[in-house]
Amino acid sequence: MTSASNTSATANKPRIVIVGCGFGGLEATRALRHAPVDITLVDRTNHHLFQPLLYQVATAGLSAPAIAAPVRHLFRRQANVASLLGEVTSIDPASRQVLLAGGMALPYDHLIVAAGATHSYFGRDDWAPYAPGLKTLDDAFEIRRRILLAFESAEKEADLEKQAAWLNFVVIGGGPTGVEMAGTLAEIAHHTLSGEFRRIDPAKARIILLEGSARVLQAMPPELSERATQQLQKLGVEVRLNAKVTAIDANGVQVQPAAPGDVYTIATHCVTWAAGVAASPLGKQLAQSLGLPTDRAGRVAVEADLSLAGHPEISVIGDLAAAKSHLGGHEPRPVPGVSPAAKQMGRVAAANILRRIAGQPTAAFRYRDYGNLATIGRNAAVVDVATPAGHLKFSGYFAWLFWLFAHIYFLIGFRNRIVVLIDWASAYWSKQRYARVITDIDKPPHL
């Protein structure tokens, strides 16, 4: 086991380790830019991923580099940060060390754990090979590969029944990712691929969105869920509510509709899993070692200031934290797993470290809710903005424009913004998607 520390003359500065370079870790690191501290930012990838646009990579609308900024490039001028590519295997609060795969140990005085979430199959991990989720760039490539190969396979298939199965696309889960994926798949089938095939009509592809509950976009007000469903249907998506998935294999998805109704199977070779999210396993490991509880999604219970009970030197933020906050004077409520919340937590955790260093009391986290927005597809989105005068809700074309500019504004890195804007402008007018590259071509289409 080797011990790593910044080799420059910073031996007496407080050592801060930040695990994860998602929205929370990135914001915490930035918030410490003027502090006389020694930060090690460790992530299992070399890039900060702008996850809200990951579905665009999965659906061939954007290239991967457009939404992935190299971490060490982002912090090249922040001299107090050393960026490290590594997989954190465990945290040892007793010796105050973060342990990496390969044996490296990172000692810390203050720790921020922002390891995020992954998709969860609710105990059915055997479904994973047939229904990839969408959390990383590799996930997005895999889904893109399956979508594009399904159309190619349909074009080659002479048997009409088998051909129809290749043209069935199932998205499981009606949250923001599921809605975006389904809407964009409909756009691909109806617009992008129009006129490009000779034996099949891509517009005959069926896009089926399965949602287990009674409405899509549960985080939204019910009327916007209703609007979203209408907009999805207008785009050509079959929205099936109260539809529980009971089995998935290489040939299809078995569905249990709301009672009364018989179990049925949809023949398909292209399934996207957008149904479940679970906190990174690192949360459970850390919580267990400290005897702290995790919630059903594996998130770690945190104090009001985002630190762990009995361990003020450890903060847990973002999707890994089961944080609660007062929202407009009500009882404390769970903070949603969205990027603005992660960024806000990152800033608070960083500020609390500085307060502790200065011997001051830490501050409680208060979530500021700016609202919620979700895109559905071409010219279609729903927006719920929190304003001092109450919530402003709208949908359709202007909601889509609002969503578009909000996302481009928050994209990391100036170059990315310009390129994404050009890509989208060209995609919008041409109805084309330029990133239609199938990689890993030798793998079978549906596995």
Added chain:
Amino acid sequence: MTSASNTSATANKPRIVIVGCGFGGLEATRALRHAPVDITLVDRTNHHLFQPLLYQVATAGLSAPAIAAPVRHLFRRQANVASLLGEVTSIDPASRQVLLAGGMALPYDHLIVAAGATHSYFGRDDWAPYAPGLKTLDDAFEIRRRILLAFESAEKEADLEKQAAWLNFVVIGGGPTGVEMAGTLAEIAHHTLSGEFRRIDPAKARIILLEGSARVLQAMPPELSERATQQLQKLGVEVRLNAKVTAIDANGVQVQPAAPGDVYTIATHCVTWAAGVAASPLGKQLAQSLGLPTDRAGRVAVEADLSLAGHPEISVIGDLAAAKSHLGGHEPRPVPGVSPAAKQMGRVAAANILRRIAGQPTAAFRYRDYGNLATIGRNAAVVDVATPAGHLKFSGYFAWLFWLFAHIYFLIGFRNRIVVLIDWASAYWSKQRYARVITDIDKPPHL
């Protein structure tokens, strides 16, 4: 075995199958755009790859979609083309069928085989895992992954000797690809990564270009080879001529220098293979089935009109063809394996099919040599343009500009040109490379 044909009412039109959608196949297909024929264009990928810029994807300068255009999109408005994704396993000249993996058979009246070339390890395929070549997008991702992970691994390595090995980059082969790779690696080490690491200095990376013969860029006039070597050295590349590789494994490359000299080993975990090219195995299969010879690189001997002896209905073009042509009044000489030659052959093969359909004699292929150009790195290139007044040779900044605009001009698709131009302008001024995404992060760095 199923038999495929265009389902539209084209039963009486001549059926043309074109294998491969590189420069040759693409150009042949385009040349037939007004012909009353029924074309099936089959390729093992779904995109036309602009191979001259593939090294930019391998070195994180461009994203994959910038140089890869979906084949069926390119031909969406050419109604006589059906594009098919498939791996051709063999050609049966007797029954006039192209056979695909999976059992599909494509019957043809006229066939153009443009299956291209792949890299060759000269019988040492055991070197492949340690020294990936650069022919496909997946190859480029693999090389990009290894380059970026080598720097990341060096940053984590406390042992100075092991650290130095991670910072040794070996490129084998001093042809255009090897020279581009070595020059760009030097640019990455000296400019792109500058200031981003805390424990290592990326500028201390050694880029070693090994060439077995006495000069780089053998297709160029000797004085330009000399200039290229000087420019490489100026960029920080160690150019080793007359250096034969005798072994490659996970830990290094063994080199036999020109006699007298002792065999030595370069410790490295990042080796790029740019030494050998061999024709697609399909060429050998086809030639053997017809009793025709192939040359040392596996290319098929073709007649003056690019057809095969005794089989005027089959043309072989591009890197797969051992074609000869008169060049400025001399004896017929081998046509070089470059994209302008492949495009010219594609046009001639297409025109000859139309002549045969019309009952006219076919025309011989005459290669028109426009010259040769190779880029080396930032502001560095060599150009040898054939003009009516003789060859014009120049190097350095203006050669680089010439190379740049020539390549952007020939890029397929208007969007790609704009995006590549923006990417390069921004890369040039910022000295940055934006496509620094490591995918397949769970694979070991050097395997």
